[in-house]
Amino acid sequence: MTAIQTTGYFAPLFFILFHLFRQFLLIPVAVVCIAGGVLFGAELGSMFSVLGLTGSSILFYLISKGFPTLLHRFEKMKVKWLGTYTNLSIGQIIILRMIPFVNFSLISLCILDKTKTFRGYTKLSFLTHIPSAICFTFLGAAIQSLSPIILAIILVLLVVLVYFFREKQVLIKWNDFFAREKA
Structure with a gap:
């Protein structure tokens, strides 16, 4: 702590x-955000994590x-x-950001699919980073006092919330619906 000061x-x-x-x-996002909570405290660690994640x-x-080929690999x-026709809602994206084992780039790709411009992408990325950065940073600041059972309960609750906030409709293109199987 003295070295940081x-x-x-x-x-x-x-x-x-x-x-x-x-x-x-x-390195998972959660690890770095938790380290930010330990090193800088909850408030400053959250702010630095949101800036870094954005x-x-x-x-x-x-x-x-x-590099469009790299983008194509992420799309595959x-x-x-997630499936071909899965569109995550903003609520699902926020909750998935709070689950430590979900791929950061995959969620960024979902945001890229939802937005059309760089400004829209940046704004939505910033907004979806706030809850996860605050959650992990406060967890880092209070990590010594939480038991593994409480951490497991939080993780299960987040998985249930992802299901709860799903989009209830799927749009399938006409050509995809009536596509013939290729031999």
């Missing part, structure tokens, strides 16, 4: 930049536009895990 602005800047590179190091989403957007992963 003596580094001044470099510790928060390094933490935000670490969020940007976290996705390439395959920057990470912007980086995903830029990489997906620059989305179809494999």
Whole structure:
């Protein structure tokens, strides 16, 4: 803690930049946000995590536009895990962001599918990062006092909420519905 206080602005800047590179190091979002709660406290850790996660989403957007083959791989992963016609609601996206084991880039792809512009994507990414960053950072600030049973109950509750907030309708294109099976 003393090392962070003596580094001044470099510790928060390094933490935000670490969020940007976290996705390439395959470190879960929850781990970094919890570390932010431990290192900076609940309020500042949440703010730094939201900024870092939004920057990470912007980086995903830029990489997906620059490398369409990578975007195609994520789209295949989305179809494999969620199905062809699954459209997540904003509530589902927010809750999925709070589940530690869900792929960050997959959720970013769902936001990319929901929005049409860079500004819309950035705004929706920012808004969906706020609850998860606050949740994980406060968890990091209070981690010593929570039991594993409470953590398991929270995870089960989040999974139930994902089901509850699902979209109740599916739109299937005419050609897809009447498509003939390929031999």
